[in-house]
Structure formats: structure tokens, C-alpha cells
Amino acid sequence: xxxxxxxxxxxxxxxxxxxxxxxxxxxxxxxxxxxxxxxxxxxxxxxxxxxxxxxxxxxxxxxxxxxxxxxxxxxxxxxxxxxxxxxxxxxxxxxxxxxxxxxxxxxxxxxxxxxxxxxxxxxxxxxxxxxxxxxxxxxxxxxxxxxxxxxxxxxxxxxxxxxxxxxxxxxxxxxxxxxxxxxxxxxxxxxxxxxxxxxxxxxxxxxxxxxxxxxxxxxxxxxxxxxxxxxxxxxxxxxxxxxxxxxxxxxxxxxxxxxxxxxxxxxxxxxxxxxxxxxxxxxxxxxxxxxxx
Ligand code: GDP
Numbered sequence: 001x002x003x004x005x006x007x008x009x010x011x012x013x014x015x016x017x018x019x020x021x022x023x024x025x026x027x028x029x030x031x032x033x034x035x036x037x038x039x040x041x042x043x044x045x046x047x048x049x050x051x052x053x054x055x056x057x058x059x060x061x062x063x064x065x066x067x068x069x070x071x072x073x074x075x076x077x078x079x080x081x082x083x084x085x086x087x088x089x090x091x092x093x094x095x096x097x098x099x100x101x102x103x104x105x106x107x108x109x110x111x112x113x114x115x116x117x118x119x120x121x122x123x124x125x126x127x128x129x130x131x132x133x134x135x136x137x138x139x140x141x142x143x144x145x146x147x148x149x150x151x152x153x154x155x156x157x158x159x160x161x162x163x164x165x166x167x168x169x170x171x172x173x174x175x176x177x178x179x180x181x182x183x184x185x186x187x188x189x190x191x192x193x194x195x196x197x198x199x200x201x202x203x204x205x206x207x208x209x210x211x212x213x214x215x216x217x218x219x220x221x222x223x224x225x226x227x228x229x230x231x232x233x234x235x236x237x238x239x240x241x242x243x244x245x246x247x248x249x250x251x252x253x254x255x256x257x258x259x260x261x262x263x264x265x266x267x268x269x270x271x272x273x274x275x276x277x278x279x280x281x282x283x284x285x286x287x288x289x290x291x292x293x
Contacts, residue, residue, distance in 0.1 A: 023078060023079050023080070024079075024080050024082070024127075024128040024129070025079060025080070025081050025082070025132055025133075025268045025271070025272065026067075026081075026082045026084060026109075026128075026129060026130065026131050026132050026133075027041075027081070027082070027083055027084065027131075027132065027133045027134070027135060028083075028084040028085075028086070028102075028105075028106075028131045028133070028134045028135070028160070029041060029083065029084070029085055029086065029134075029135045029137065030086050030089060030102060030134060030135070030136050030137065030152065030156075031089065031090075031136060031137025031138065031139070031149075031167060032089060032090035032091075032137070032139055032148070033087065033088065033089065033090060033091055035137040035139060035167035035168060036137070036167050036168050036218075036219075036220040037085065037135075037137055037167070037220075038085065039220035039221065039222055040135075040137075040165075040167075040218055040220030041083050041085075041135075041220075042220070042222050043220045043221055043222065043233060043244055043252070044252075044255075044256065044259075045070070045081065045083075064085075064086070064087050064088055065084060065085075065086055065101060065102070065105050066084065066085045066086075066087065067082050067083065067084045067085075068082065068083050068085070069081065069082045069083075070082075070083070079268075082129070084105070084131065086101075086102055089102070090148055095148050096148070096151055099151070099152050099155055099156075102156075103155060103156070103159070105131075106130075106131050106156075106159055106160055107159075107283070109129045109130045109131060110130055110279075110280055110283040110284070110287075111287070112127070112129060113126065113128060113129070113130055113280065114283075114284055114287065128272075130275055130276075130279075130280060131160045131275070132160075132161065132268070132271045132272050132275045133160070133161050133163065133196070133259065133271050134156060134160045134161065134162045134163070135163055135165060136149070136152070136153060136156070136162055136163070136164045136165065137165055137167040138164055138165065138166050138167060138184065138215060139167060140166055140167055140168050140169055140171050140172050140180070141180075142172050142176045142179070142180050143180070143183070144183065145183065145184050145187050150187065150191060150193075153188070153191070153193045154191055154193055157192070157193045157194045157195075158194055158279070158282070159279060159283070160275070160279055161196035161200070161271050161274055161275060161279070162193075162194070162195050162196060163195065163196050163215075163216070163255070163258070163259075164184070164188070164195055164214070164215040164216075165215055165216045165217070165218045165251075165255065166180065166181070166184070166215055166216070166217040166218065167218065168219065168220075169217030169218055169219055169250060169251075170219045170235060170237065170242045170249070170250070172217070177217050181214075181215060181217070184215050185214070185215070195214070195215075196271070196274070197210075197258070197270075198211070198214060200274050200278060207258075210254055210257070210258055213251045213254040213255075216251035216252075216254060216255040216258075217250060217251045218244075218250055218251060218252055218255060219235060219242055219244050219249065219250040219252065220244070221233050221234055221235045221242075221244050223235075225241055227241055227243070232244075232245070233245065259271070
């Protein structure tokens with residue numbers, strides 16, 4: 001059987017190097033409070049992961065930055081998944097400043113990696129805490145993307161792999177979702193906001209089946225409901241049940257395919273590679289230029 005998270009697909013060399021250390025995958029979730037970020041992460045990773053440890057990393061009076069790590073072993077490869085949550089984002093009067101600790105966190109992890117390179121540590125022993133994926137939760141207004149969301153996405157663009165998702169999409173009708181998605185894509189293009197894999201893919205044909213779903217309209221749910229004798233992960237509404245894994249109801253399975261599929265060429269490893277080759281590289285170039293004494 002194929003591995004669920006896609007560790008199987010990592011190039012052999014990478015895997016053998018990573019046998020010594022867990023293969024690190026770090027995902028950050030950003031978006032206003034109450035948009036279902038915590039719920040969604042649990043939905044996305046529920047079947048494979050058991051919480052190992054939780055440690056508050058950085059705490060400011062405003063936005064907290066928390067990382068939770070989960071350990072997983074598949075085909076002899078150890079995966080350590082860290083989920084970096086940012087509770088409190090967008091809660092204050094001056095919400096725009098809430099982005100500062102998030103950007104600082106991303107930069108600090110890049111600096112830590114650079115430090116290890118400069119110390120000439122053997123690469124297999126590097127600790128990789130760089131953010132490999134940032135899931136950005138857009139408020140489901142249905143009409144216009146909020147200024148805070150555009151501001152944040154612009155600042156984060158080019159620093160990390162961003163996958164934008166429409167939060168709590170069960171609050172929109174099917175037609176509203178289409179209109180909203182088009183409006184978001186137009187705006188992202190206008191503001192030159194770079195998203196994954198759209199702006200980082202040489203081979204657009206390989207993602208064409210996914211392009212129509214970007215930004216992914218998601219629904220999070222941690223409870224199981226019974227439908228026709230089967231227990232499914234879903235949200236019960238007055239008009240019926242939203243099945244998170246039904247593609248008529250949400251884009252969950254497409255997003256999961258993009259992040260974790262092993263049958264397609266994209267998976268966690270692709271996100272790690274583009275973090276290293278694109279984002280970290282450009283961080284390093286700028287950083288070294290600025291700190292050249
Ligand atoms: P966070 O602050 O972004 O981490 O949000 P939470 O995951 O704590 O969710 C906030 C509330 O929204 C909870 O009551 C959830 O049950 C509810 N919720 C989470 N996801 C969804 C969703 O996709 N649709 C709807 N309608 N409610 C949701």
C-alpha cells in the first residue's frame with residue numbers, strides 16, 4: 001500500500017540521509033481567529049497523526065506562535081510534522097501589525113538554517129525548522145477579499161509556499177463560491193501575489209486539473225456523522241450534511257492531493273524542495289548582501 005503522506009516518494013538519496021534524523025515538514029496556518037484553522041488541520045491530518053508534544057514557541061501580547069509536533073514513521077522513514085498556529089491574528093485594533101511576529105518567525109527559521117550552513121555542520125544533521133507550507137485562510141465573505149487578507153498575502157508572497165484556502169466554505173452557496181474564487185484569483189494576480197504551485201510550476205499541464213479549484217474552498221470538521229449506515233466526517237446543517245471528503249461539497253480532497261499525493265509527482269517533498277531552492281535561496285542572497293561587512 002502507498003504511504004498516505006507521500007514520504008515514499010522522496011528521492012532515495014534524500015530518504016537515506018533522512019533516516020538518521022526525522023524528515024521535517026513544517027506547516028504554518030494563518031488567518032483570522034474563528035475561521036476553523038485548528039479544526040481543519042485536525043481534519044487534514046487526523047488519520048495519520050497522534051500528537052507528540054506541544055510547545056509554545058514565541059509569545060507576544062498579541063499574536064502567539066505555537067508549534068505542535070507529530071511523529072510518524074512510514075517505510076522506515078521518520079516524519080516529524082510541525083503545525084505552527086498563530087492564534088490571535090487579526091484580533092486587535094491595528095490588525096496589520098499582527099503580521100510582524102509571523103514574518104519574524106519565518107525569517108528566524110531561515111536564519112537558523114543559514115547558521116548551520118555557515119557552521120559547516122554536516123547537512124544530514126541539520127535541523128530544518130523552515131516553514132515549508134503556509135496555509136492562508138481567507139474569510140468567506142463571498143464578495144470582496146478583505147484588505148487584511150490582501151495585505152498579509154502581499155507581505156508573505158515570495159517568502160514561503162502559500163496555498164490560499166477559503167475558510168468555512170459551507171457558509172457559501174455553490175454559485176457564491178465560483179464568483180468568490182474568480183474574484184480572489186483576479187485580485188491575487190493584480191497584486192502580484194505568488195501562490196503555490198501556480199506561480200512555481202514550470203509544467204502547468206501537470207496542475208491543470210487542480211487549477212480550477214484554487215483557492216481551495218474547504219470545510220473542517222472533527223465529528224463523524226452517520227449517512228446511509230456509513231460514518232463520515234461531516235457537518236450537519238438544516239438542509240443536510242456536508243461531507244468534507246465529497247468533492248461536490250468541498251475541495252478538501254484536491255487540496256489533500258496537492259499536498260500529500262504520492263500518485264502525482266507533488267507531495268510534501270516538493271514543498272520542501274521549493275522552500276529550499278526558491279524561498280530559502282532568495283532569503284540567503286538578500287541576507288548575505290545586507291550583512292556583508
Ligand atoms: P480557529 O480560531 O481558526 O482555529 O478556529 P476553530 O478551528 O477553533 O473553529 C472556530 C469555530 O468554527 C468552531 O466552533 C468550529 O466548530 C467552527 N468551524 C470550524 N470549521 C468550520 C467549517 O468549515 N464550517 C463551519 N460552518 N464551522 C466551522
